[in-house]
């Protein structure tokens with residue numbers, strides 16, 4: 001068996017600009033699936049996205065309402081804490097700015113909640129100003145369920161565990177509340193350029 005599948009861009013691939021690869025990462029053409037539990041199945045008729053917590057009024061969107069929101073095309077590099085990076089990934093989604101424009105908040109933090117129970121925490125400032133999306137397509141196709149469909153959070157500037165699959169909402173909080181992996185020893189913030197993999201890095 002060959003070590004290199006046709007689309008593979010290995011760590012010695014001369015086409016890869018090393019300045020785009022954070023320390024300790026290798027570039028892959030694959031799209032590995034990493035899930036801490038079973039893939040939840042949510043029908044689009046029951047799917048809801050909710051912004052709640054420290055907000056003036058909680059906001060909810062059905063799939064039909066969510067699908068009517070403006071979308072953005074995003075091409076970004078993603079970096080998993082298990083050391084793979086994937087360059088120039090193409091997504092379409094609703095900017096978190098668009099969703100948060102509907103609420104008033106004094107919160108400094110957010111917890112993303114997923115169908116299936118996964119959670120991850122982020123400073124609110126990392127979700128705004130064009131840094132985060134609720135993605136519904138990958139490579140022009142509806143997001144597959146193994147990669148988080150129908151919708152996942154996409155926060156490419158942090159390690160990919162912050163990009164919650166099967167996301168069902170954001171709870172805005174005044175205090176920082178560690179999520180699933182953050183409670184299991186992953187770094188609370190997770191900047192790939194600073195190699196913030198685990199607690200204490």
Ligand SMILES: Nc1nc2c(c(=O)[nH]1)N[C@H]1C(S)=C(S)[C@@H](COP(=O)(O)O)O[C@H]1N2
Nearest residue numbers: 032033034035036080114118147161164165
């Ligand atoms: N709901 C949920 N979201 C999740 C995870 C998970 O287990 N459950 N794993 C995270 C981790 S560790 C990574 S690296 C990415 C993997 O996304 P992928 O399976 O699409 O590559 O999803 C993140 N989002």
Ligand SMILES: [Mo]
Nearest residue numbers: 080081082161
């Ligand atoms: Mo990961």
